[in-house]
Amino acid sequence: MNKFFSVLCLILLFGFNTVEAQNYSPHKVKEGETIESIAKKYLVTPSDIYSLNPDAKKELRINSVLIIPKSKLPEPKITIVKELEGFKKHRTKKKETLFGLAKRYEITVEDLKKYNKFLYENPLRKGDKLQIPIFKITEVEEPNGLTKTYTVLPKEGKWRIAYKFGITVKELEELNPEMGAVLQEGAILNVPNIEDDEEKEVDEKYSYYKVLPKEGFYRLKIKLELEQAELEALNPILKEGGLKAGMVLKIPYSDLADEVTEFNVESVNLTDSIVDFNTKHLVVMLPFRLNRVDFDSIPDIKKSIEKDPYLNASLDFHSGVLMAIDSLKTLGISLKVDVYDTKNELSEVKDIIDENDFENVDAVIGPLIVKNFEEAASELRKYNTPVVAPIGTKLKLYENVFQSRPSNNLLKKKIVNFVKTDTLATNIIIISDTENETVSKDLKKEFFHARQIRSRKDKEGVDKYFVSKEDIQDELKPGKNIVFLETQDGGFASNVTSILASLIQKENKEEEKEAIEIMLVTTNINSAFEGDEINNTHLSKLQFHFTTISKTYNENDNNAFVKKYNKIYNVTPNNRAVKGFDLTMDVVLRLVSSEDLYMSADKALLTEYVENKFAYKQKLFGGYYNNTVYLVKYDDLTIVEVK
Template identity: 30%
Template sequence: MSFIRILFISFVFSVLPQVVFSQVSVTISKEITKVDGKSFYIHRVEKGQTLYSIAKAYGVKVEQIVKYNTNAKKELSIGQVLKIPKNEAFSHIGTDKPITPEGFTYHKVVKGENLYRIMYDYQVKLDDLQKYNKDLTTNIQIGQWILIPNKSFLKAELVTSKYDSLITYKVKRRDNFFRLEKKFHINQQQLEQLNPEIKESGLQKGIEITVPYFEDKSNIPEYEEVSLDTISYEIVKNNELDTNYHCEKIEYNQHIYKLGLMIPIYSNLDADIRVENDYLIKGIDEYVSFRFIEFYQGMKLALDSMEKLGFKAEVFVWDTKADTNTVDSICMLKEFKELDLLFGPFYSKNVKRVQKAARDNSIKVVDLFSPYFINADSISQFFITNSSVNNKYNALAKYISDSLSNYRISIIHQGYDEDLKSLNSLKNALLGNNIDTNSIYVYDYTFNGLNNLEKELSSDKQNIIFNLVDDEAKISDFLRQLNIETKDYSIMVMALDKVWGKYRTLELDYLSHLKYTCATDYYIDNSDSFVVIPFEKKFYDTYKRIPSKLGYLGFDISWYFGNEIYYFGSNFSECGDRLPIRNISTNYTFIKLRQGVYRNISTNVIQYDNYQKYKKN
């Protein structure tokens, strides 16, 4: 009996035309009023909205809306004004995650946690937690759901709390900050504090902004900066539980996990693949539909291996077609909202769209290739598999410090902003590994740097040369000139593989003679008869092709996270160092950067020598 069920869904639009396109979104109102000391949103009903959709958007129950709007029980009409109560959420225990209001995150308590740990992790005061979770005490229980206000929401709350009533105002053609100050009795700083978006966009005709309404104009508050208190780690240390319970391995885990893969298969281009005869078949790399398919194939092999350990999962595979509308549609699916773990999406333009949906549904996300960082307030838990540039430079610096001696370090760049950022990162890494600053020399291409570097090569030391330039022609010329110097000097060239690895014209002769040494997240030892060769054989037997980089990554990432969730459950985030997992290309080590954000710090130092590649760390 198979315990892993894979559902391949490649046609989101045709499956859900009514659900995806007929729902009317509900925007949280910016109008707030107080009645008998209690705060309410003022919501105006729009066409297509229902009590259920409004309640879901505001994170309250239908019964709560009806309680304060008795006429809403019979029917809703377009333009009808509803009072939506604020701060009505309760913490509770249950398997189903409650509806998450905008500006909040739900946290499910796990073994080893206490309320002080949650306060520190989310940087939220006890008063704020109790404000949004009635009857919440420090005596929390495993499985309890706690509503956590995001930092941006708390700041907005501090700002709006200064005003008795807020209304929405549509900016007119001749409005400016001076006119609005006269009309609403607050200055530009206060308007921007209430409406952060106008700091960037300015006052544009037709946009709606939030402004205060004063009945008593003799008591208008002045502008003051708003900041949140910092929760010290001391509160955790003074109230710590035995966190070993949190990372206790689960024996005979029978839970069925729900995994998702968002991958661009481009099933909409199926017609491009079908041909009348075999003579018209192109090379596999010429079909965009096959660009990422190997990742899925590697993932499937990993899940097959996990199944033999007893792992049970339901896997949903969605074809994003690299299209933002398709991604948005997938995020609305019931199956998506019930995921424990999501792999993807593959393109950076869709990452932020997925982050919000993941946060709203408490889904852990494994980011595969995104090069930029993310806002911790916008996510649930986010795992970045690529190690950082700083970490790669640190790996190279550590190799120099640990393995080399009697060296002279040269760094060459061409003065661009990216070069200077890399130069700063590299210098910090070298100094952090106790490398003497007197042995470091910097050259600029724009000031005859390469010629000066060659003139100053040391005849009695190992010349280690870092090239920070991202220009194929310059790199090729750099290698050619330095290769000539190897007759008289000992030279080792260093760079990041993510830069040099994308260029195909670099001469292997030069790289080998210059002992090119790089830091990379990906390395395969093709001579490894214990792991690599058996995997290649299995991949070929299954798919009739030798795996490339994506095939290995698909296996490694799925194998790592499959083991983590199987042995430690859905809340495996803090347990990454408790389970030694051997991968094929990279052995991941994740560290917590900040609340909700984890990044891999493992990287490989690879050296070319005698036309072979060797791992040096």
């Protein structure tokens, strides 16, 4: 064995010496390193490394040895910059010299003379009082040619620039550590120094997909229905550098791809970006149906509100709008707000638009009902007036439409992608009832190694909405098990969660028991998980994860909006009131921080308020849809966001 080891060492040594002689050097890959970081270290390009190490395209292994070519660029020049911070007093002693003092205080003789000018004419003497300069020393590295500067164009966000220069958003941020969350037109950024004809332009006729961790060509084939050759044809960089997490791929236009491509950006506070203090004209359309309210007495009014769900919903939403208007005024924003009662009638919507001036309206919020909303959006296209939908996910996305409610498909894909990125999961189980058989089959396509469990049926084939402990126990494995539960039946949800909670097992070496961890997830959060039958303690124990269009605010957070709402209305705001507040705040703040609502959406800003967040993306030849949702979990009986 020692002999073989010695021979191996000689081979490696000989090989390395040969490499050095040919202007190459070896590099042993360390944990956390990427081809890009190694290329930057040696002042070469990733292509240079791949040309000598083709296997690195497939996988970069820790402790593997790469052959690195000699850089064609000159070594970076380091400039020493000295900044005077103050002085230290010194009285000279016998036999001290200028050279000795300079060496002692790590300065130059010229520095001593500069701040003690009498030394230019007189020699140093015992008892002289000197000022010893204290410097802050910094090293400035001059540009090495690997990067160049780039001026941000109108409508450009981080992912567009990253795609243009063939890097990930994370790499762009590393090149520009001072870059904020929002790119401003005209800002100067550092980007890779590639030729102009190598820069890639974002073509709106295509969709763009961000590669997730651990996604290979096989998974992309299943998800995007594209072969490796097709992806490489659209993205030549794949042939050179291979597939890696975080890169943005151009793919044929697809509604599905648009819905599932959610770029991870930090939310911005638009109150810090207000640039336009001109009065904004806002219109709110809601189906109050006041013509049906009995105004004879207060009890009659209350009865009308209780009986009419449209009036009830409109009043809740409008109360949030009023709170937002008040908050916006405190920021110095001037608003003209018109509120119209659509009466939930198409004819009334048409009359409102025909009889009022909408040409100079900056934005319209509502109507609530889909058919009325689409009528308003269609009528207002001639003025290019943006119309924002508070509800609805399958709207006709005219070019002036903003769909604020994220799609159900995005909710599903968010939780699926979250599970895919969990590197600790050893086993995936899908539990469903008969009504969710299709969902179970779709999940099986995403996780082809997953085990499926279906609810029991009687002799006639009727679903009984239960499983036994043995059904689940037989499919569990030591380690981390992720369980999808797909149902709308509260009894079935209670049955499964109670069994799962009982099967969690801690490691016991004495009894030779391995740990069994269980995390519960679902693609469709519904009343089955929120009713009286379900035990929240079980959900907390199972770290229940799900996606949602809005997160419930925490009353312990001392939220200013909630406190003020409670003070005015003597009641805690419900989700409709919060949506009215959040949506109005977002629409107006986008108007006063950009040229208009369209320009704000094109910047790909992510904004977040009390319970809702917004990140609009434009559909090809159409309007805008909200492309962001929350991932939350049960944590000690409290629902918290998973960052």
